[in-house]
Amino acid sequence: MVSRSLIDVVAPLRCFSCGAAGLNPCVTCIDALGSPPVVSAPGGLDGVVALCRYHGVGRDLLTAIKYQNDRPATRWAGERLGRAVAEYEAEREAERECARRVEPIGWVTWVPARRSRRRRHGVDPGRVLAAEVARAIDAPLVRAFRRGPGPGQTELGRSDRLVGPDLRLVGPARGRGGRCLVVDDVMTTGATLRVAGAALRHGSVSGVTAAVVAVTPPPGEVPGR
Numbered sequence: 100m101v102s103r104s105l106i107d108v109v110a111p112l113r114c115f116s117c118g119a120a121g122l123n124p125c126v127t128c129i130d131a132l133g134s135p136p137v138v139s140a141p142g143g144l145d146g147v148v149a150l151c152r153y154h155g156v157g158r159d160l161l162t163a164i165k166y167q168n169d170r171p172a173t174r175w176a177g178e179r180l181g182r183a184v185a186e187y188e189a190e191r192e193a194e195r196e197c198a199r200r201v202e203p204i205g206w207v208t209w210v211p212a213r214r215s216r217r218r219r220h221g222v223d224p225g226r227v228l229a230a231e232v233a234r235a236i237d238a239p240l241v242r243a244f245r246r247g248p249g250p251g252q253t254e255l256g257r258s259d260r261l262v263g264p265d266l267r268l269v270g271p272a273r274g275r276g277g278r279c280l281v282v283d284d285v286m287t288t289g290a291t292l293r294v295a296g297a298a299l300r301h302g303s304v305s306g307v308t309a310a311v312v313a314v315t316p317p318p319g320e321v322p323g324r
């Protein structure tokens with residue numbers, strides 16, 4: 100079997116969205132993603148940093164990461180998301196009136212994919228994404244969750260989605276304090292991040308911020324604006 104890294108080197112890069120040869124993503128599609136949306140955080144989270152809206156090129160990016168195991172696109176998104184987190188942190192620090200410093204993000208984790216998806220790809224795309232984010236902000240990547248059986252969020256109706264997945268804290272994260280950054284691919288109802296945030300707080304972290312590649316545009320919002 101040819102290793103994935105060899106395929107990355109030998110196969111010519113094609114943009115995940117428009118298919119143009121050369122760069123993945125191409126400059127035109129990076130432009131089309133637009134500026135990062137401002138997102139209000141679900142309960143229990145200090146903030147959410149998002150790269151783009153789940154629409155157009157943003158939707159293609161999610162498909163490339165989640166279903167096509169497109170490593171160059173995943174690495175690009177992770178690195179870009181890490182930079183967005185660093186900018187968000189710097190702004191947060193600058194906004195404080197008092198002298199007390201904002202505690203820096205101590206570690207990074209991810210919302211694991213269901214086992215069936217991990218088996219299909221041989222890798223958890225969320226982990227690959229989070230590893231790039233962690234590298235970009237120079238923080239350690241720590242596995243925090245085990246995912247219970249049950250359907251994925253995308254297979255559920257909206258009312259069931261609001262409950263969120265079954266996420267349980269595992270060894271390395273239990274009792275690990277400090278601020279945690281939890282990485283996920285897309286935020287729709289916010290239920291997954293709420294569940295993840297509650298589990299992390301229960302495990303004694305001092306704060307949880309989330310970083311997602313895309314957010315579903317709220318009802319009524321014109322996509323692309």
Ligand SMILES: [Zn+2]
Pocket residue numbers: 114115116117118119124125126127128129
């Ligand atoms: Zn393109």
